[in-house]
Amino acid sequence: MYKALSRSILSAIPITALAMTTTLANAAFGPAAFASAEESTPNYWGFIDSSGKLAIEPKFLSVRDFHEGLAAVQISVKEGDASTSEKWGFIDKSGKMAIEAQFDEVHAFSEGLAAARQGKWGFIDKSGKFVIEPQFDDADRFSEGLAPAAIGTLRWGFIDKSGHFKIEPNFKSAQPFADKRAAVLFGDGSNSYTFHISEDIYDVRGGRWSYIDKEGQIVIDSRFDAAGLFSQGLAPAAVGANQGTNQPDKWGFINRDGYLTIKPQFNSVHAPSEECAAVQFGTWKKIGKGHRSWIPGKWGYINLKGSTLIEPQYQGADRFSEGLASVLVDQKYGYINKKGKMVIEPKYRATGEFHEQLAPVQP
16 A cells, blocks of 8 residues: 655645635536536536436526435526526425525535525525524535534634534635545645635645544644545545646545555546546656656546546546446537446536436536
8 A cells, every 4th residue: 555645835836816615516517517518608407317318407507416305506586676686596306496596605405404605604404494594604515413614714614503613713625524534724824725626526726635533633644735525435635746737647545544545646536436436547658858748548437446447438527426427428428337338328518416316417
């Protein structure tokens, strides 16, 4: 096994001051969603079932995955003066509005609560009522009884379901708990940050990631340039300064003790799910004496020991969920099964994961 090395600083990189956190259980799919295969006139979002049949008609500006029987959707709402604004609410599996569209932004339901913003962030129950009053500058989903929440800029901690901080807001960023581990960001003193954060991958310029337990104690004290969600005993981790720039092959996977059980070798990865992980391969190509260039490759899937499960052949790939994974082929998304067989033909501009037998799609 390979041990992740601790480092005290990142190499100097010109970066932009920016604080942004978005998580893929909480990722909103919209006209400019991260999974969009092309830029063109925005289409509405709907949902398909696992056979590929349209289950809920495309009529939403933006959506999130189904969780606990509800999916967050964004629609245009008429105001009193006949103008319209874009608000978030929740639909049930029939496509009917279950919680009125009234929020500026929301995350998916988790452990019976959903983070919702009306000016400030609070948490609502399934009746749409705030049970933790809006008071936070940012917030994320509950997991293992705790939710990341921010007071002020870049001051993240973890609250319990009473709305009180269980772990004080001392971090530049914090991600939800999984496997009793949560990734937290320590700044490098530059006070300048650029975040690229999805549900399962946390990348940043201007800080270093560690993992804490539910008491707020550091349990993996190595500093990572990028990190990811723990799942099935493993988490993505990137080591080496300028990850993704000068050393693009530095993604590997660590276990709960911080050891790299799959050595760094990938251009990009997703957190494991259903006994495998989506990874982007790549190769170094010599371009002259003493020089080489990194050539990003196709996406495929490996098992939890690092062996190739589905050969790299896709322009993009997401995590498996409910036996299916979205992949990008010729700039369109479809779904494969675990044998690599295309079971829902690639015809969508953008897609999300299957949850509760439904997946968001943008035709």
